[in-house]
Amino acid sequence: MRTLAQSVRTLGAVATGRRHADLVLTDCSLVNVYTREIQKNIQVSVAGQRIAYVGTDASHTIAPGTRVIDLGGRHLTPGLAEPHMHIDQLVTPSEFANRLLLRGTTSLFSDPIDIVSVAGYRGFREFVRLATGLPMRIFNMVPGGLPVDDKFGDVKTLTLKEEAEAIKLDGVLGLGEVFAWTKVTLQDPRTIQSLVQMLEAGCVINGHTAGASDRKLQAYVSSGILSCHEPIDFEQTLERLRLGMWIMIREGSIRRDLAEIVPRVLSSGTYIDRLMFCADELNPVDLEMYGHIDHCIRKAVELGMNPVDAITIASRNCFDYYGMGRELGGIAPGKLADMVILDDPGSFRPRMVIVGGKIVVRDGALVAQAPRRRVPGWLRRTVDLAELSAADFAISSKKPSVRANTIYMATEIITRPGSQDLPTRDGNVPASRDRDIWKVAAFDRISGTKRSTVGFLENFGAEIGAFAATKNFHENNLIVIGMDEEEMAMAANHLIRSQGGMAVVRDGRVVADMPFEIGGIISTRPFERVRSDFEGIDGTIADAGCKFSRPSLIPVFLPFLALPSVRILHSGMVDVKRRTLIPPIV
Structure with a gap:
């Protein structure tokens, strides 16, 4: 992937008409997650993997070599993002990717804790390899919860040195959920060393605060852990938001919390910019029956949320949390061209999905399937x-x-x-x-x-x-x-x-x-x-x-x-x- 720095000259040339775009989408109803509005009659020009122009007239970016797709007024949204999910179970990353793309999910932040418990750092590196080069973007977090209790458990984990090596791997962004929060509040030396190392490297640290409140919760947050997917009601959500945390509202196979949280968020007028949707765990039956982040959008709209707000929670907020807002999360010049085309934002049924400027789903069918990779014998x-x-x-x-x-x-x-x-x-x-x-x-x-x-x-x-x-x-x-x-x-x-x-x-x-x-x-x-x-x-x-x-x-x-x-x-x-x-x- 070309970085934004490597793409600046090309994007500027296309935006001003000195070079032609590779792809232009016309007659879009753009779901703008920055202004929370739907803009009609918009045209979007893509050069390579990035967006070069978003406006009412992209004709200056069109040449004989440009592919032009008329959306006929259909809605164009950013690709959806999953901020926290354990996909090291049941099916391979490539099989997950194929199914999630059909639902409009173009990015996923994985916490492969179980493959580490089985195979340690070697297993983590292999899982990262299996999750790269797919049609969707899979980022990984270093598992932050092993062992749960070393008095009884005997699982494999990463040493501090291995954690430092892991965050140098492509697509590894920080520490996954630190779910033994008592290790933080009681200042367990190994846990604190891990947190300090991640903070010094400028990494994101995900949280797990089930059962924590008041001074214990504040001690946890003061350690640089700023997210949680465990709140099961509005009171827990609000307590954490007030402390500056980001909340991943869980709707997956283990728990479904949207119905308890979203109505109170709406009735209370709570600021939504630190809310995300997440599955945490999702088995194949539930994925087919309900969906993924697309289901969260439909459910939130059913509960009374404005569709544009639901899509903002499902896209932009996740990348803002991970510090990736310059690259992803919305449809604007310079951003990676991850986009979903659909008829109605409230029902969110993708007709076409684009990742990095390439069409990967058309008319509800995959046109760019994830490759299957060989798994080593060990x-x-x-x-x-x-x-x-x-x-x-x-x-x-x-x-x-x-x-x-x-x-x-x-x-x-x-x-x-x-x-x-x-x-x-x-x-x-x-x-x-x-x-x-x-x-x-x-x-x-x-x-x-x-x-x-x-x-x-x-x-x-x-x-x-x-x-x-x-x-x-x-x-x-x-x-x-x-x-x-x-x-x-x-x-x-x-x-x-x-x-x-x-x-x-x-x-x-x-x-x-x-x-x-x-x-x-x-x-x-x-x-x-x-x-x-x-x-x-x-x-x-x-x-x-x-x-x-x-x-x-x-x-x-x-x-x-x-x-x-x-x-x-x-x-x-x-x-x-x-x-x-x-x-x-x-």
Whole structure:
């Protein structure tokens, strides 16, 4: 890409008519995110990858070699931007790019925390490579949240030296969400060193302030962390805005917060220039059903927001936050020509998408697909476990019955401590289908420690034998939930042999399978196949009577130490608030 400095002479020559443009769009209804108006009968001239002229008459930039497209009064908006999203899961960056371009998203800021937890700095560099050279712009942040709690976790992370090297890579802009905010407020030396290094380099630092308020929140903000995607209501949003933070209103697969925040923003007349839309996490089913940032625009308009304001939040504000407003975010001379053509800004259904002056989507179809890249073998071999047996899921006791500590599933994500009396059989404490008490096990598959934990889980409810997964936040243990220990071993061994994924076992056979060949967390399959696999996992378990509609989230969140109350990972069952281990048997 030619920089603005390298393009100054060309752009000036085209703007004044001394050189011709490569592309001219005529009869545009321009959504101007700088003045918040829609300008009619506008013409836009593009030279190379950048905009040279925006006005009512671009005829002086047209020559026989210029491509002219008459928009017939259709609306022209800046390309949409995703300010914070974890795309190192489920599908490859190229498959994500193809789908997001169809929705009008032309730039995305990625936080690849899980590929780092699996493969460290080597994995980060490989992910950055996989995300470059695509038809859309993917920028990356150095993961800022690992380990969540090094007392229990054993994941890979970046050293301070590696962080310093990482921000020198093309398209790496700073530090991703620092979600263990207590490490900031308690002045954890390693965390503070990382923040200082990023600030000295002039980098952006993203935040995660769930549960923080008052003096703790202010200590966090004073550390140079100026964004958050965690507010779930207007009060939390306003408290952070008042402290100078930027808010990414989340609308994704894990949480949907627009309906709680946008109406109060509108009724209160709150300044919107520090608001953005973000997905955080977005699975293939939700992407196809709802959309991405385009969905956020439609939802905000449905809630009463002016379409131009919604598009401003979805484009310009993101680049202002990242300090990239000179390059991107609006349609004006000098900017990179990332633009979307559509009939109605409120319904936001792209007809054409242009990135860097090139048409990548026309009439709702991709014309410039992202290339598929070869993945190195070492990133396909990350499940470091020997095959397991039913004995690996036993909990021994010589007593006729025991009092068991359980993980009670209140939702797919929320847990609380429970306890149940369970009988012993042949020196082993089995699961109990009658009481809906399941075995749950976690195995270290990454670090080679061979450590594992077996405990009990309540309130799952499906008539299956076992459910196993190698993808979870941000430990990426092998998690196995099961009623039958033989079938738990079968599900686990299926993933050990395939080197990652999700698998459901019932009646002695694998009835649903979703392979994750890259790092045990990303599939190499095309988007449509991954979506089908994902629906198959959730549908199989839900149809078998599971008490939750999104059962695939359960193993994803079970080891996540950033949430209360009880979690399980290879080091044990953890009381998150007390930072203590809980024995499976009282």
